[in-house]
Amino acid sequence: MTTKPAIIILSASVLAMASRVASDLGGEVHGFGKRVPDGADVTFDDVAAHLAGLFQERRPMVAVMAAGAVIRLLAPHLGDKLREPPVVALAEDGSAVVPLLGGHHGANVMARRIAGVVNGFAAITTAGDIRFGVALDQPPEGWALANPGSAKEVMADLVAGASARIEGNAPWLAGSSLSLAEDGEIDLITSDAADAAPGRGLLYRPKRLVLGIGCERGCETGEVLALARESLSEAGLSPQAVGLVASIDVKADEAALHHVARYFDCPVRFFDAARLEAETPRLRNPSDIVFAEVGCHGVAEGAALASVGASGELVAAKRKSGRATCAISRAQQPFTESNLPGRSRGRLFVVGIGPGSDGWRSPEVTQMVSRATDLVGYSLYLDLLGPLANGKTRHDFDLGKEEARVRHAMELAGEGRSVALVCSGDAGIYAMATLVFELLDKADGPDGLRDGARRIEIAVSPGISALQAAAARAGAPLGHDFCTISLSDLLTPWEDIKRRVSAAGEGDFVIAFYNPVSKKRRTQLAWARDKLLEHRPVSCPVILAANLGREGETIRVVPLGELDVDDVDMLTVVVVGSSNSSTVKTGDGRTWVYTPRGYARKEGTAMTNTIPGDAA
Known part of the structure; x- marks a missing residue:
């Protein structure tokens, strides 16, 4: 799901302000269709259902409405506070910006940014943020808190006047308003080693370790994950410090690699053989056999080193299992969405937008189009997306160019992009989904796809077909x-x-x-x-x-x-x-x-028997 903030408005009078907020946050405006017929990126008809859906998707929200109304609408859905998205209420005149939920999950930061945009006041109420300008229980992107259960007590001690001692390199801690001393009573430690948490303090893991992995085609997911865990344990490194899984690009569709990345809750990135071969001088275990197979002298170590660049280091040489290899490197800085190396596995969303109106486009299709960087389709279909197409690269095709359209979408995804192949009606009914799988089926032929396009992730989402629309x-x-x-x-x-x-x-x-x-x-x-x-x-x-x-x-x-x-x-x-x-x-x-569900013979037809309808 996308993490793009949704700015929710119920009136066209606040559209201009909402648009400014959306632009600053990189979000999109969601407007109540009856009162905001034009100008919103997404429209909705049911306020309660729309907010509930966004909340369940863990989508950051800025609701331009009364704080009490937002609370009442979301109250039935509240549960685990560690998984709730940031929710901010914004007064219609911009005077007050109130983080309601997820203050330490980004709501406080969002509120301050919004206040700067609308010249309002951010009503931050969490003690740590007010006193120290930092949320110790919610470290920034690229960091993980090893002992969250201690955070409440530590913050209470610091608010009460205790001083802190920082061990390790954490600019976000050093730049805060914490009371710091070399002999501080509270230990704030940063380390990627598998150390125990301090008795009185917090332990933070910088997510800067890379698991470079190579494996045979179809290798069991359990084998690769076990090798990765054993490699970390042998090196004395914390699994929480893993920020990236990396491999060669021909493994972009290898299920085991994606399984490992999901386990460590981190991205997976890929490099071509030429980039991995450039790391040969730094490899500890170069292999001519590997070179003969894939064109580089090492996949695991090469991918680990390519991920961290010249300033990084290999901290654990290649280890082997029956069908896989794993090496570990360390980057200078934690990995965030903005500094990921290599490229991701490309994604192709094959979507049916129905007849084209917002009301008949499914939420899943809207989400997929929102996540896409590129849109491919017949020009009329792309036009029907309206504001949802804003900020995306369009690839327009005429009617009659169906195969060229699908091939182009798949090749774009093969370059690591997220592509939406846009169809009217339902993508699988007389539309482009069939061609996607036909091209995959013929990928090895003389007119086949490039290798990268064969390894993309594909998702097909249904739409309202012309048949369904006419019937309704x-x-x-x-x-x-x-x-x-x-x-x-x-x-x-x-x-x-x-x-x-x-x-x-x-x-x-x-x-x-x-x-x-x-x-x-x-x-x-x-x-x-x-x-x-x-x-x-x-x-x-x-x-x-x-x-x-x-x-x-x-x-x-x-x-x-x-x-x-x-x-x-x-x-x-x-x-x-x-x-x-x-x-x-x-x-x-x-x-x-x-057409009745029960079948009865009509006068003047050739029917000679009665066929009962199925049960309700």
Whole structure:
């Protein structure tokens, strides 16, 4: 999930201030759709549900609303305070900035920054922050507190007047307002060694150790993790000080490496063989066998050294297990998101944005697009993202360039980027998800993908398809068995399409026709209509739905016998009911289509038996 702060507003009157805060924090504005129809990066309809969702994602929040209202909305979701995200309440006039939750998890820091942006007052109430300008129980990024259970007592002693002694290099402690003395009563120790915590004090781990790992393809995760833990123990180093796992780029999709990184709660980064080979003079165990295999004289030691650069050092030479190797290096500074070396495993998010409106785009799709650095898609689909596309690199493609579009997205991800391949409707229904896996399946062929593109992480997220949208707008035509058929013979032979239409007609399925017509193709829909009239009555309802969820949306219901091809264009989805589908009019004059779950024979059809509906 993204850690990008969400600035939540309920009124357009505070949009300008919220935008300034979002710009300073690197966040995005979330607006209540009924009152903020334009200008927000994300819109929502239910305030309580939206805040709850963000809280459960551990997303930093700045709520431009009354502090009491935020507390009441989030109260049912409060639990482990160590896992709660920073939550800040901001007065609508900017006068007060109040950290409500997660003060030591970033809320206090956020509040001070926001106060500077809006010229307000940060109402910090945590004693340590007020007195010393530092949260001892929540060290900055790149550091871990080894004995958090002692923090409360230590901070109470310091607030009461005790002095502290710093052992090790920690600029964030040295630059605080703590009362420091060489013979201080409280020990504040920084060390990556596997030392015990002091009797009266705190022990901090700088996350500056690198586990350089090499392994055979498909090596068991347990073997690699055991080797990493044994290597740390043998070297007398703390697992909490591990800030990075590193390897060669051909291992970017190796499950064991990602398992180890998750265990140590750190990133994993990769280097090409040339970069690892440049570290040969510093290797303790160079290997000609490894060079013959992957083009460098050492993966574990090479990756460990490449990660820490010339100023770092190898602190534990390569150790071996049956199918893996591990070496450990130490960097001069802890690793943070801003100083990570190498590159990450690329990610490809294959997303369906539905018809294009914010209300019909799933929260998961919105999150994936937010996490992406690059967007790839047909220009219209990227435009439909609106403000969600801001700040991202666009890669626009015309219609008809589907394979080029997918290949480009995968190659970008192969370079270590996070890419969203954007489709309308659902990505897996007549869309790009299939092509992604086709290209992977053919990756070894003459026109295959580059190696990096074969090793990317892929996630597919569903969207509302045109079929679902049309059904919802028209009533409930999908209450019983249904199918979808594309009438485009561009990729499917027309004879195959005819067989499917005939089978669907005989099987009495509700049928959604995608790609019903084009400028050059006008006869297929007429043929399908005539074929279906052999199996269902002329009164069978047909839904013609166009521009679903967008401006210019139209929904018409016509009898199958009166279906006119000239009433259909390329943007229309045609849903033909079964012999059991019916229409009903409501008092407002609307005609609704539904297909009963229980099946009954209709006069004038070829049905000769009754098929019971499934249980509720």
